[in-house]
Amino acid sequence: MDQDDILAIFFQECDEGLAVAESGLAALAGGAADAEGLNAVFRAVHSIKGGAGAFGFDALVRYAHLFETVLDHLRAGRLAHDLEVVRLLQRSRDVLDDHVHAAQNGGAAPDDSGVVAELSQLAADPGAAPTVAASAEAPAAAEPDADEFGFMPVTVDLDSFNAPAETPWLVRFRPLAGAMAHGNDPLLLLRELERMGALEIRLDETALADLAVLDPCEPGLAWEIEMPGDTDEQAILDVFDFVIDDCELSVARKAENAAVLDLPADLADTPAPADQPAAESRAAAAAAAAAPPAGERPSIRVDLDRVDQLVNLVGELVITQSMMAQRVKDLNLDLSEELDDLSHLTREMQDAVMAMRAQPVRTAFARVPRLLRDLELETGKSVRLDVSGETTEVDKTVVDRIGEPLVHLIRNAVDHGLEAPADRVAAGKPEQGVIRLAAEHRSGRIVITVADDGRGIDRARVRAKAVERGILAPDATPSDEEIDNLIFAPGFSTAERVSNISGRGVGLDVVRRNVASFGGRVTLASTPGQGSVFSLTLPLTLAVLDGMVVRSGGDTYVIPLANIVECIRPAPGQIRAVGSRPDVLELRGMHLPIVDLGAVLRGENGDEGSETAFVIVDCEHLGRAALRVDSIDDQRQVVIKSLEANFRAVAGLAGATTLGDGKVALILDPESLIAMARTPAAALSLAA
Amino acid sequence: MTNPIVMTVDDSRTILMLLDRTLRQRGFDVVQAEDGVAALERLETERPHVLITDINMPRLDGFGLIEQVRAQDHFRALPILVLTTEATPEKRARARAGGATGWIVKPFEADKLEAAIRRVIA
Numbered sequence: 117m118d119q120d121d122i123l124a125i126f127f128q129e130c131d132e133g134l135a136v137a138e139s140g141l142a143a144l145a146g147g148a149a150d151a152e153g154l155n156a157v158f159r160a161v162h163s164i165k166g167g168a169g170a171f172g173f174d175a176l177v178r179y180a181h182l183f184e185t186v187l188d189h190l191r192a193g194r195l196a197h198d199l200e201v202v203r204l205l206q207r208s209r210d211v212l213d214d215h216v217h218a219a220q221n222g223g224a225a226p227d228d229s230g231v232v233a234e235l236s237q238l239a240a241d242p243g244a245a246p247t248v249a250a251s252a253e254a255p256a257a258a259e260p261d262a263d264e265f266g267f268m269p270v271t272v273d274l275d276s277f278n279a280p281a282e283t284p285w286l287v288r289f290r291p292l293a294g295a296m297a298h299g300n301d302p303l304l305l306l307r308e309l310e311r312m313g314a315l316e317i318r319l320d321e322t323a324l325a326d327l328a329v330l331d332p333c334e335p336g337l338a339w340e341i342e343m344p345g346d347t348d349e350q351a352i353l354d355v356f357d358f359v360i361d362d363c364e365l366s367v368a369r370k371a372e373n374a375a376v377l378d379l380p381a382d383l384a385d386t387p388a389p390a391d392q393p394a395a396e397s398r399a400a401a402a403a404a405a406a407a408p409p410a411g412e413r414p415s416i417r418v419d420l421d422r423v424d425q426l427v428n429l430v431g432e433l434v435i436t437q438s439m440m441a442q443r444v445k446d447l448n449l450d451l452s453e454e455l456d457d458l459s460h461l462t463r464e465m466q467d468a469v470m471a472m473r474a475q476p477v478r479t480a481f482a483r484v485p486r487l488l489r490d491l492e493l494e495t496g497k498s499v500r501l502d503v504s505g506e507t508t509e510v511d512k513t514v515v516d517r518i519g520e521p522l523v524h525l526i527r528n529a530v531d532h533g534l535e536a537p538a539d540r541v542a543a544g545k546p547e548q549g550v551i552r553l554a555a556e557h558r559s560g561r562i563v564i565t566v567a568d569d570g571r572g573i574d575r576a577r578v579r580a581k582a583v584e585r586g587i588l589a590p591d592a593t594p595s596d597e598e599i600d601n602l603i604f605a606p607g608f609s610t611a612e613r614v615s616n617i618s619g620r621g622v623g624l625d626v627v628r629r630n631v632a633s634f635g636g637r638v639t640l641a642s643t644p645g646q647g648s649v650f651s652l653t654l655p656l657t658l659a660v661l662d663g664m665v666v667r668s669g670g671d672t673y674v675i676p677l678a679n680i681v682e683c684i685r686p687a688p689g690q691i692r693a694v695g696s697r698p699d700v701l702e703l704r705g706m707h708l709p710i711v712d713l714g715a716v717l718r719g720e721n722g723d724e725g726s727e728t729a730f731v732i733v734d735c736e737h738l739g740r741a742a743l744r745v746d747s748i749d750d751q752r753q754v755v756i757k758s759l760e761a762n763f764r765a766v767a768g769l770a771g772a773t774t775l776g777d778g779k780v781a782l783i784l785d786p787e788s789l790i791a792m793a794r795t796p797a798a799a800l801s802l803a804a
Numbered sequence: 805m806t807n808p809i810v811m812t813v814d815d816s817r818t819i820l821m822l823l824d825r826t827l828r829q830r831g832f833d834v835v836q837a838e839d840g841v842a843a844l845e846r847l848e849t850e851r852p853h854v855l856i857t858d859i860n861m862p863r864l865d866g867f868g869l870i871e872q873v874r875a876q877d878h879f880r881a882l883p884i885l886v887l888t889t890e891a892t893p894e895k896r897a898r899a900r901a902g903g904a905t906g907w908i909v910k911p912f913e914a915d916k917l918e919a920a921i922r923r924v925i926a
Binding site: 121122125126128129155156158159162163165166167169170172298299300301303304305308354355357358361362414417 | 815816817818819821822825838842858860861862874880881882883884889896897900903904905906907910911912919920922923924925926
């Protein structure tokens with residue numbers, strides 16, 4: 117584990133902490149916060165500060181320290197959390213987010229002056245409510261406390277500099293009762309001084325009590341230690357750092373006959389009132405420990421590679437089990453009951469292993485509230501967010517990868533979906549728009565929906581635009597659903613002017629391609645005047661895949677179900693020549709290029725005589741095409757084996773798998789298959 | 805001779821990892837716990853020579869942990885170092901009153917960390 121690995125862990129923890137802060141502050145804003153919720157926010161910010169300090173992210177440390185100070189006021193009850201304060205904290209969290217990412221990307225620290233001014237005011241005077249007017253005046257207060265890194269003002273005795281360097285130090289040390297009560301041991305301190313080159317150590321046992329009344333915790337011993345004159349005085353004091361409040365100590369040049377050193381006042385005294393809150397807090401902590409919060413379950417952290425290894429092994433086990441089932445069947449052995457049990461067990465085992473990689477989608481959702489606050493500022497629209505199903509669990513890799521498409525869909529919904537406030541009122545809707553974000557399990561996949569209550573898709577305009585852009589044939593008769601989904605076509609954008617928000621050169625086609633790259637689909641349902649619902653349908657895991665088992669030229673292939681639109685057996689006349697292309701499949705007014713698996717993968721000529729079926733696939737980049745296969749056998753889940761890891765990447769193939777009969781089947785990558793099948797001469801677009 | 809065992813308790817994986825790396829480089833064995841409750845569970849079996857704990861942690865914080873450790877007779881003399889971002893007199897007094905043996909200021913320097921540990925273990 118090197119520095120970079122730890123740094124990666126740090127930033128991962130920052131993201132977790134920011135998510136905790138987001139949900140904690142949201143609960144606070146909703147009036148649902150309890151003390152533990154506030155503590156969790158404090159701890160999150162505190163941990164970010166602690167880690168940042170270790171890596172020298174000074175701007176981040178300073179900012180987190182200020183933020184933490186205000187949170188500390190809040191949890192100690194010195195500061196009341198009215199709505200205005202909570203809003204400030206939410207903005208502060210967002211700026212913390214910016215600071216973290218500036219540290220992560222090596223960018224300049226964000227401009228935090230506004231928030232810092234308001235936080236500084238609260239930090240200094242928790243009683244006062246934040247006022248924006250004061251913001252310009254107070255940046256100086258943002259400077260960190262001088263003792264933030266533990267540096268303490270120490271009075272330097274200038275005389276000691278004037279003494280000849282050779283004059284040894286005389287250290288007088290008498291531990292008091294408390295010194296040993298907490299695990300300190302004078303012997304260890306003496307040994308440390310000895311390692312530092314002590315010249316002489318003398319024991320003074322005159323105060324030792326009689327054995328009969330000796331209290332072992334009351335040392336009654338004192339020492340005089342002579343240290344070389346060139347030893348750093350602070351180094352000597354450091355040795356006694358832990359016992360300095362529980363001993364009589366003097367360090368001085370021997371020549372001065374050990375005049376008692378003036379300890380800096382703040383180093384020597386022990387403020388009695390400090391004990392009181394400490395005791396209280398410990399009592400509270402003990403109570404908390406006695407009754408752990410409900411729903412808290414013990415957990416361990418396991419290296420992801422180990423889980424993946426287990427996933428792979430269980431995958432192999434599933435395959436071996438089905439091979440055995442096949443063999444038993446072939447041999448006519450009567451083992452069906454035992455085999456059923458084994459089959460159940462392996463499947464349960466597979467589920468259990470997959471569950472180990474599962475994470476709630478909450479982490480991906482946590483970025484949304486902040487995004488919406490930014491969007492509200494940018495667009496002047498007011499938005500309410502409804503979230504449901506954020507505890508729905510899905511494979512970690514999927515959680516990690518849905519963040520970006522999700523952000524894009526939310527931006528799209530606010531920018532294009534929701535009307536301007538005045539238009540909403542005119543349409544008889546509440547001024548505030550609603551974005552609903554939901555996650556749920558549906559038939560072995562997870563569906564995440566982003567719904568808005570805006571204007572919905574203007575189909576006439578989408579259709580006109582699609583024809584104009586050559587995406588749709590002028591005589592095509594697409595269904596409403598098909599029109600809606602045209603907005604995912606590459607190069608399609610209905611925005612009349614490019615807005616700052618969704619017009620970043622990234623269209624919805626990129627969202628679709630992005631989601632497809634990990635086996636998901638994006639679809640859209642829209643009701644004019646009432647809003648649109650974008651649905652992300654995602655696999656629960658990336659280790660197994662739902663596929664269609666097909667046959668071509670005696671070989672077996674698997675086509676990912678995510679790419680398949682439908683399977684058809686063509687009627688006579690549906691295949692015909694169009695332009696320079698010898699055969700094109702006509703399907704409800706659309707012309708689909710035919711890709712012959714045998715021709716592309718094995719260089720055979722299209723085998724007209726054999727039984728023929730078509731699998732219509734939809735690829736995000738190259739659109740739809742009809743794959744010609746000999747037969748369609750089965751639909752099943754397969755365990756993906758990487759070709760790259762075991763052999764090398766092969767064009768047209770996404771991987772391999774072992775089927776129940778032990779035979780290897782190749783998993784097709786429709787996108788690259790279609791690319792292979794295309795030749796410049798036959799660059800026939802779907803609009804032809 | 806076996807290496808001294810240090811138990812590190814912190815809810816920040818970053819800090820745990822940094823401590824782990826530094827301590828192993830300097831000849832200690834390291835046992836980790838992510839909060840006070842986990843530390844108490846592991847203390848009995850791992851029998852560390854020294855405990856280094858953060859203060860702010862979920863479930864059971866550093867002060868609560870120290871109190872529960874000290875309440876057990878055979879851990880009464882276990883050296884416990886508190887990780888703190890500030891060694892202000894108030895924090896030091898509070899750590900002492902809570903039963904800590906000493907403190908380590910975050911961010912820690914490897915040399916000072918080692919010196920602090922060597923100062924409390926035989």
